[in-house]
Amino acid sequence: MSSRAEKIWNYLILGLLALVVLWPVGTFLAAALSPDRAGRPSADLQWGNFVTAWENAEFARSMTVSLVITVSVVVIGVILALMGGYAFGVLGVIGDRWFFPLILLGMMISLEAIIVPLYYQFRTLGLTDNLLGVILIHLGMGVPFGIFWMRAAFRALPRGIFESASLDGAGPMRMLWSIAVPNLMPAVYTLVLLSFMWTWNDYFLSLVFLHGDNQTATVALGVFQGKYVTQINLMAAGGLIVAAPVLILYVIFQRKFISGMLAGAIKE
Amino acid sequence: MLLPRKRRRGSHANRRTRRVGLLFAAPGLLLYAAVVLWPLLQSLQYSFYKWDGFSSATWVGFQNYVNFFTDPVLRSTLGNVLVLLVFFAILPIALGLLSAAMITSSNRRGMAVFRWIFFLPQVLTSVVIALIFKRMYAPEGPINEALRAVGLGELAQNWLGDFTWALPAVGLIGTWVTFGFCMVLFIAGASSISPELYEAARMDGAGPVREFFAVTLPGLRGQLAVALTLTITAALRAFDLIWITTRGGPGTSTLTPAVALYKAAFVNPNVGQAAAIGVVMAILCLVIALVITRISEKE
Numbered sequence: 001m002s003s004r005a006e007k008i009w010n011y012l013i014l015g016l017l018a019l020v021v022l023w024p025v026g027t028f029l030a031a032a033l034s035p036d037r038a039g040r041p042s043a044d045l046q047w048g049n050f051v052t053a054w055e056n057a058e059f060a061r062s063m064t065v066s067l068v069i070t071v072s073v074v075v076i077g078v079i080l081a082l083m084g085g086y087a088f089g090v091l092g093v094i095g096d097r098w099f100f101p102l103i104l105l106g107m108m109i110s111l112e113a114i115i116v117p118l119y120y121q122f123r124t125l126g127l128t129d130n131l132l133g134v135i136l137i138h139l140g141m142g143v144p145f146g147i148f149w150m151r152a153a154f155r156a157l158p159r160g161i162f163e164s165a166s167l168d169g170a171g172p173m174r175m176l177w178s179i180a181v182p183n184l185m186p187a188v189y190t191l192v193l194l195s196f197m198w199t200w201n202d203y204f205l206s207l208v209f210l211h212g213d214n215q216t217a218t219v220a221l222g223v224f225q226g227k228y229v230t231q232i233n234l235m236a237a238g239g240l241i242v243a244a245p246v247l248i249l250y251v252i253f254q255r256k257f258i259s260g261m262l263a264g265a266i267k268e
Numbered sequence: 269m270l271l272p273r274k275r276r277r278g279s280h281a282n283r284r285t286r287r288v289g290l291l292f293a294a295p296g297l298l299l300y301a302a303v304v305l306w307p308l309l310q311s312l313q314y315s316f317y318k319w320d321g322f323s324s325a326t327w328v329g330f331q332n333y334v335n336f337f338t339d340p341v342l343r344s345t346l347g348n349v350l351v352l353l354v355f356f357a358i359l360p361i362a363l364g365l366l367s368a369a370m371i372t373s374s375n376r377r378g379m380a381v382f383r384w385i386f387f388l389p390q391v392l393t394s395v396v397i398a399l400i401f402k403r404m405y406a407p408e409g410p411i412n413e414a415l416r417a418v419g420l421g422e423l424a425q426n427w428l429g430d431f432t433w434a435l436p437a438v439g440l441i442g443t444w445v446t447f448g449f450c451m452v453l454f455i456a457g458a459s460s461i462s463p464e465l466y467e468a469a470r471m472d473g474a475g476p477v478r479e480f481f482a483v484t485l486p487g488l489r490g491q492l493a494v495a496l497t498l499t500i501t502a503a504l505r506a507f508d509l510i511w512i513t514t515r516g517g518p519g520t521s522t523l524t525p526a527v528a529l530y531k532a533a534f535v536n537p538n539v540g541q542a543a544a545i546g547v548v549m550a551i552l553c554l555v556i557a558l559v560i561t562r563i564s565e566k567e
Contacts, residue, residue: 006373006476007374010370010373010374011374013366013367013370014367014370014371014379014382017363017367017382017386018382018385018386020444021385021386021388021389021444021448022385023410024400024401024404024410024444025388025389025392025400027400027403027404027410028399028400028403031403038408039403080295080296080299081296083292083293083295083296084292084293084296084297086289086292087288087289087290087291087292087293088289088293090289091285091286091288091289091292092282092285092286092289093286093289093290093293094283094286094287094289094290095290096286096289099293099297102305103300106300106304106305108553108554108557109304109308109550110501110505110549110550110553112505112507112525112526112529112545112546112549112550113308113311113546113547113549113550114303114304114307114308114311114546115529115533115546116311116314116529116533116539116542116543116546117307117310117311117313117314117543118303118307119533119534120314120321120539121307121310136299136302136303137303139299139303140299140300140302140303140304141303141304143296143297143299143300143304144300144304146296147293147296172285172288172292176292197391200393201392201393201394203393203394203395203507203508204507204508204526204530207511208530208533208534218393218394218395219395221393221395221396221399222395222512225399225402225512232403235399236399236403239395239396239399239400240396242393242395242396243392243393243396246391246392246393247391247392249391250388250391254384257387257391258383258387258452259456261387261390261449261452262452262453262456
């Protein structure tokens with residue numbers, strides 16, 4: 001086999017694909033640093049664009065909103081997933097023959113199927129334009145994947161550790177928090193990354209539910225770009241600010257991120 | 269290990285732990301029931317009414333469903349989804365297979381860099397992706413500038429504003445975002461294919477292309493099913509990218525069911541119609557997922 005030729009072809013094609021992926025991102029990055037309003041790349045790097053964009057779009061407020069929502073959803077969501085996964089994976093649940101298929105169904109239900117009644121019901125409850133409303137929806141939609149994901153992790157643990165702990169007189173709470181959870185950190189970690197990314201990157205839900213002062217960063221960016229059609233450089237800088245938290249996570253945890261996305265392929 | 273657990277099922281102690289189990293699962297289950305299952309049933313109910321969101325609703329039976337398949341604007345969304353399938357499903361899966369095959373067969377260090385680059389679009393916020401491509405496709409954007417630079421200036425145009433080009437242009441964004449995800453899925457699948465199969469193929473004198481069709485592709489059936497399900501439903505559900513880049517325009521050339529749903533629910537409220545679109549989308553997604561799993565398991 002001419003494996004040398006094969007190798008060269010591989011590098012050529014992969015290199016070309018990499019260029020196709022990086023070109024749009026690269027020009028966007030260059031635009032964000034450009035002094036030119038049209039965003040043409042320039043050697044004169046304007047780091048100040050980020051500051052200007054931050055101030056003009058009042059990102060301080062929308063980023064705080066996004067952060068509050070994301071952190072609440074991640075923290076509470078992981079606790080719900082741990083408790084549910086422990087119940088379904090270790091303790092057993094009365095009625096699980098009904099509950100578990102219902103949970104699997106939940107992973108296939110998309111937001112479009114429920115958004116209409118959610119909006120009009122939440123409006124009568126005063127939960128539209130309210131962070132609590134959006135947090136509750138994110139949490140409820142995340143329950144199926146969270147339980148599914150943590151249940152698999154709990155089942156992979158050797159049962160012996162629960163049996164010996166229960167002989168030592170540990171109650172179910174003790175077993176969960178001081179025996180199971182420390183052994184499950186890799187799975188928890190992936191769940192944290194995925195749910196952070198899914199919540200932070202959400203657009204549809206916040207577009208429908210949050211307005212004005214309660215806008216999340218993704219929605220605020222959408223409004224910002226409408227206002228600044230002529231200042232491409234500021235718009236690009238704003239885009240990078242909004243993408244930054246997940247991008248930073250991606251750079252730091254790239255391996256976990258990719259394997260986590262894979263395991264989470266069932267959702268999304 | 270399995271047997272004693274089963275035998276214990278009916279015993280008193282086990283009933284008690286399972287009751288505790290229900291208690292542990294209850295907070296999540298209740299929340300899920302309240303914000304997902306209950307609204308799902310309500311969607312069905314809403315879909316049989318005509319309602320503008322404020323005044324009182326009137327029962328219209330299946331009219332909203334009939335509308336979805338007969339109203340020219342609403343029906344055009346289905347045609348658009350069919351075109352989007354090429355860009356959201358077929359192209360990304362083909363490119364994902366190609367790059368996964370090349371990355372796994374080379375198996376050297378540099379390949380991690382490619383994997384990292386191809387997966388990058390997957391972590392970017394859809395708003396940012398939409399903005400990146402709005403600029404790429406703009407009349408004075410990088411794509412048109414590149415065309416002019418190589419002397420193909422007459423091809424330059426406002427890609428997202430053109431009746432013919434807007435849909436493929438938006439579709440290609442989907443290809444750009446999704447293929448890295450498909451690739452990662454296929455790399456993971458390929459790693460579980462036994463190396464002996466490859467050795468046997470090489471012994472029989474198979475080149476990389478034949479090896480791919482004889483060994484890699486059959487070994488990836490499960491991953492292909494997952495990729496197809498996810499990408500097809502993504503095409504059906506496309507919202508963010510389209511709403512930010514074209515709002516469904518020009519005309520209705522990039523309108524998708526999700527954009528039509530958003531407009532019917534919140535822009536010009538026809539709430540029952542929106543609910544019906546949501547129900548149809550949910551049923552289509554469910555059917556697609558079931559059919560694909562069924563087919564992939566049968567062979």
